[in-house]
Amino acid sequence: MNPFLKRMASNPTTSVGVVLCIAIVLAAVLAPYISPFDPLDQHIIDKLKPPSSTYWLGTDTYGRDVLSRVLWGARISLVVSVASISGALLVGGAIGMVSCYIGGRADLYIMQVMDVLLSFPSLILGLIVVALLGPEMINLIFAIGLTAVAPFARIARAPVLSMKERAFVEAGRALGFSHIRVLFVHILPNILSEVLVMATLWMATAVRTEASLSFIGLGVKPPIATWGGMMRDGFDAILDAPWLSVFPGIAILLLVLGLNMVGDGLRDATDPKLAG
Amino acid sequence: MSEAILTVAGLTKHFTVVKGFPRPVKTVVKAVDGVDFTVAAGEAFGLVGESGCGKSTVARAAMRLIEPDGGSVHFAGQDVRAARPRALIALRRRMQIVFQDPYSSLNPRRTIGRTLMEPLEVHGMARGAEARSQAAALMEEVGLPPAALDRYPHEFSGGQRQRIGIARALALQPELIVADEPVSALDVSVQAQVLLLLKELQRRRGLAFVFVSHDLSVIRWFCARVAVMYLGRIVEQGPVAEVFSRPRHPYTVMLRDASPIPDPSRRGVLPRVVGEIPSAAAPPPGCHFHPRCNRATDICRTEYPRFRTEAGHGVACHHPHDAA
Numbered sequence: 001m002n003p004f005l006k007r008m009a010s011n012p013t014t015s016v017g018v019v020l021c022i023a024i025v026l027a028a029v030l031a032p033y034i035s036p037f038d039p040l041d042q043h044i045i046d047k048l049k050p051p052s053s054t055y056w057l058g059t060d061t062y063g064r065d066v067l068s069r070v071l072w073g074a075r076i077s078l079v080v081s082v083a084s085i086s087g088a089l090l091v092g093g094a095i096g097m098v099s100c101y102i103g104g105r106a107d108l109y110i111m112q113v114m115d116v117l118l119s120f121p122s123l124i125l126g127l128i129v130v131a132l133l134g135p136e137m138i139n140l141i142f143a144i145g146l147t148a149v150a151p152f153a154r155i156a157r158a159p160v161l162s163m164k165e166r167a168f169v170e171a172g173r174a175l176g177f178s179h180i181r182v183l184f185v186h187i188l189p190n191i192l193s194e195v196l197v198m199a200t201l202w203m204a205t206a207v208r209t210e211a212s213l214s215f216i217g218l219g220v221k222p223p224i225a226t227w228g229g230m231m232r233d234g235f236d237a238i239l240d241a242p243w244l245s246v247f248p249g250i251a252i253l254l255l256v257l258g259l260n261m262v263g264d265g266l267r268d269a270t271d272p273k274l275a276g
Numbered sequence: 277m278s279e280a281i282l283t284v285a286g287l288t289k290h291f292t293v294v295k296g297f298p299r300p301v302k303t304v305v306k307a308v309d310g311v312d313f314t315v316a317a318g319e320a321f322g323l324v325g326e327s328g329c330g331k332s333t334v335a336r337a338a339m340r341l342i343e344p345d346g347g348s349v350h351f352a353g354q355d356v357r358a359a360r361p362r363a364l365i366a367l368r369r370r371m372q373i374v375f376q377d378p379y380s381s382l383n384p385r386r387t388i389g390r391t392l393m394e395p396l397e398v399h400g401m402a403r404g405a406e407a408r409s410q411a412a413a414l415m416e417e418v419g420l421p422p423a424a425l426d427r428y429p430h431e432f433s434g435g436q437r438q439r440i441g442i443a444r445a446l447a448l449q450p451e452l453i454v455a456d457e458p459v460s461a462l463d464v465s466v467q468a469q470v471l472l473l474l475k476e477l478q479r480r481r482g483l484a485f486v487f488v489s490h491d492l493s494v495i496r497w498f499c500a501r502v503a504v505m506y507l508g509r510i511v512e513q514g515p516v517a518e519v520f521s522r523p524r525h526p527y528t529v530m531l532r533d534a535s536p537i538p539d540p541s542r543r544g545v546l547p548r549v550v551g552e553i554p555s556a557a558a559p560p561p562g563c564h565f566h567p568r569c570n571r572a573t574d575i576c577r578t579e580y581p582r583f584r585t586e587a588g589h590g591v592a593c594h595h596p597h598d599a600a
Contacts (some may be wrong), residue, residue, distance in 0.1 A: 166380040166381075167375040167380045168381050168382055168383045170336075171375065171381055173341060173368075174339060174368055174372060174373045175368070175372070175444070175448065176366075176368050176395070176399060177394075177395075181398070186383050189385045190385055
């Protein structure tokens with residue numbers, strides 16, 4: 001087996017994280033086939049039913065099946081977090097790499113702009129953007145992506161700083177390679193693992209931000225099922241029908257936990273100091 | 277002496293360091309301060325000096341890997357400093373560099389084959405199978421099995437990596453190789469092998485070398501002519517045999533005596549090396565060497581000596597040792 005995968009698998013925490021993430025991805029992909037009911041179907045007669053053999057996780061105030069809604073809600077969480085972090089990774093990563101490679105004053109100014117962005121708490125920044133653009137999924141992705149651009153610029157910059165002092169980069173220049181080639185063909189593969197590790201950890205943050213925005217009503221619009229929105233809906237009845245908020249809350253917890261476990265495991269496995 | 281391939285005149289490179297808070301202080305480090313030398317086609321020219329004297333900066337500035345601040349560099353009659361990007365790439369193809377550290381000079385994520393084939397492909401000299409067979413030929417030329425093309429740098433020893441670095445420098449069929457301390461990171465036994473390889477390549481390909489080293493014995497063996505640098509300037513220059521057997525600058529004398537020849541019949545008392553190399557940011561006034569020099573007089577403390585050449589052996593000193 002690949003020594004990298006071996007190191008990953010040898011860490012039980014990482015394995016748990018991988019299993020959690022795979023389970024949630026499967027739930028999201030297979031939601032149309034495995035959910036017992038349509039997430040939007042209202043069984044008015046069975047409204048606010050506690051968990052039972054028919055409705056495993058109970059029903060909400062409109063009589064919608066909570067289990068089905070949790071399964072479908074996974075799709076929103078995953079799509080929003082994957083799309084926003086991919087965008088932030090591409091844009092922020094490119095900004096950080098190019099800025100650092102150019103160096104000098106340009107680097108100083110670009111990174112200062114990034115520091116300004118970084119100083120906004122991600123929830124506040126997301127709130128401003130969604131409030132301005134309206135609560136559509138695409139705006140949500142844009143808003144959460146924007147909050148992660150500056151961190152990725154910082155994360156990508158650090159390893160480039162050390163890479164560009166390596167003699168093989170100078171050798172590339174001496175051999176007549178273009179800056180683009182040196183940066184993207186030679187430096188990029190050497191920093192990719194570090195950046196991807198951070199992307200996993202930031203996915204967890206994106207999931208939380210999406211849930212928080214949905215919770216305060218700035219997420220994907222109802223009646224579409226989102227975990228944050230379900231928690232908010234159930235919040236008013238938390239004492240009478242705790243299952244409404246608790247189960248989507250557990251779903252968020254498991255996904256964030258799983259992503260963090262995988263991220264930590266990846267980080268440890270790529271750390272050359274731990275390579276045995 | 278045959279035709280000059282590299283002519284460097286008045287080369288300067290200053291680094292500005294801004295340090296301090298709240299009132300930043302600007303210090304100018306004259307890493308290279310008016311260096312002149314000429315390398316003939318096929319000739320091995322040595323640059324020697326203590327660490328920090330600017331010898332590596334000279335080597336890089338001559339290739340414009342570091343942009344020089346002043347002076348001129350001509351390669352085979354073309355002005356390197358005035359070259360536009362496209363022309364510079366064409367010029368760099370003809371002068372290549374071998375680095376000191378064989379561990380950082382190869383991209384750890386690329387196989388040796390890709391490292392050697394890439395320059396050929398970028399310059400449109402060969403592609404695909406043709407590039408691969410050329411890469412294999414390069415490997416054989418530096419004494420490594422062509423089968424190693426598919427391996428990664430970490431699978432090789434320091435000496436082997438240095439051979440790969442040399443093969444990469446040779447890929448574009450250069451006429452001049454700048455060797456920046458090419459053997460100082462290697463074990464002594466491996467040093468000899470790599471030096472022999474470079475010598476063999478020089479003979480077979482007619483390569484000219486700018487050979488940067490702090491090791492006099494290496495320069496003595498490898499080079500035909502040598503320039504001794506001290507704090508960004510050349511203090512003595514001439515044929516290797518001349519310079520090391522009859523050094524005229526007190527600094528060269530000190531360097532030579534600090535690098536004894538292992539021969540019991542030439543047993544002698546090792547001279548004490550006086551003082552440290554001063555900071556290039558604040559060089560002493562007058563002759564930079566005077567605080568460490570046993571021949572220094574008042575003029576040395578106020579006036580930098582002019583560089584005077586007699587019969588191909590030049591020295592910048594007010595009180596040089598006698599010529600032969």
